[in-house]
Amino acid sequence: MRNLKISSSLEDYLEAIAEIIESEKHAHSKEIAEKLKVSTPSVSHALQALAARGLIRYQPHAPVTLTRRGKKLADAIRHRHQVMKCFFANILKLSDEEADDFACKTEHILTEKYKDRFVALADAIENREDCTGLRKYLDEYLPTIEGEDSDIISLDLLPLGHEATVVSISENLPGIKKFADLGLVHGSILQMEGKAPFGDLIRIRVMESRLSMREKDAANIWVKPLNANANAAG
Numbered sequence: 001m002r003n004l005k006i007s008s009s010l011e012d013y014l015e016a017i018a019e020i021i022e023s024e025k026h027a028h029s030k031e032i033a034e035k036l037k038v039s040t041p042s043v044s045h046a047l048q049a050l051a052a053r054g055l056i057r058y059q060p061h062a063p064v065t066l067t068r069r070g071k072k073l074a075d076a077i078r079h080r081h082q083v084m085k086c087f088f089a090n091i092l093k094l095s096d097e098e099a100d101d102f103a104c105k106t107e108h109i110l111t112e113k114y115k116d117r118f119v120a121l122a123d124a125i126e127n128r129e130d131c132t133g134l135r136k137y138l139d140e141y142l143p144t145i146e147g148e149d150s151d152i153i154s155l156d157l158l159p160l161g162h163e164a165t166v167v168s169i170s171e172n173l174p175g176i177k178k179f180a181d182l183g184l185v186h187g188s189i190l191q192m193e194g195k196a197p198f199g200d201l202i203r204i205r206v207m208e209s210r211l212s213m214r215e216k217d218a219a220n221i222w223v224k225p226l227n228a229n230a231n232a233a234g
Helices: 007-022 029-036 040-052 068-091 096-109 112-126 127-146 176-181
Strands: 163-169 189-193 203-207 209-214 221-225
Touching: 007 029, 007 040, 007 068, 007 096, 029 040, 068 096, 068 112, 068 127, 112 127
Parallel strands: none
Antiparallel strands: 163 189, 163 221, 189 203, 203 209
């Protein structure tokens, strides 16, 4: 179990645990749930999965601690996130909030191979001396671009009752084959039917199928809303 692949969702948990420990000197399930805006049962399930992989030490009602391997991986995840955030903020000139949001979403969409390449590109543009001219050009040119914002959003942001067309589905989506068999594929039309008032489950309708999934998993699905002003409503 200790060599099992860690999903993007579990990476989020590991990153959150490291940040909470750094800030508060300890991390409890409640603090993790509040930081990630998920239910306590979801946190318990994720902590059990991380413990099974040898990344944390976890017992109910006790503080969560990182193993040496867990801390090493958490540091790498946090570094990758920071590099991506700096790329969006310093190179693409987005606001700090937008940069952080896009860094999170990019991590969910990209596979490990492409994450590493993205980080290498961002690090090179940000730090290499032979990229000085490129940085100067981007500093001058990018602020002049005022294109309209895309109306493509992640599925978890689709407002209740709204319909949308599926534009892209990340390979990181858990159960992707099962969802595909039920009609959740590129180009299909879906509707947001429900969001749990407590917890992180959503319910969508695709053709004649009704599917439930976690909000964090829904962030791996990109859709184009069919309803006017869906972005504003979200």
